[in-house]
Amino acid sequence: MSAHCQLTGSQPGFGNSISHSHRRTSRRFDPNVQRKRYWLPSEGRHVRLTLSARAIKTIDVIGIEAAVARIRARGGKV
Secondary structure, three states: OOOOOOOOOOOOEEEEEEOOOOOEEEEEEOOOEEEEEEEEOOOOEEEEEEEEHHHHHHHHHHOHHHHHHHHHHOOOOO
16 A cells, blocks of 8 residues: 555555535545655664654654554564
């Protein structure tokens, strides 16, 4: 799934668009997903992650090493 965050696991939500006449059609609420490259000092290489905007802020707080550990604990590949 393309609109999926590797750190938080957030993925699209589904709902309805409601027009002026109150007719309902399906729609998707996609998370704000970005591709971002980080330097991973422990492995001496760059890693490219697909992250939501909230996950980018989380990495700023906890650091890239802890974030990669969380991704691997969830079973994700880095």
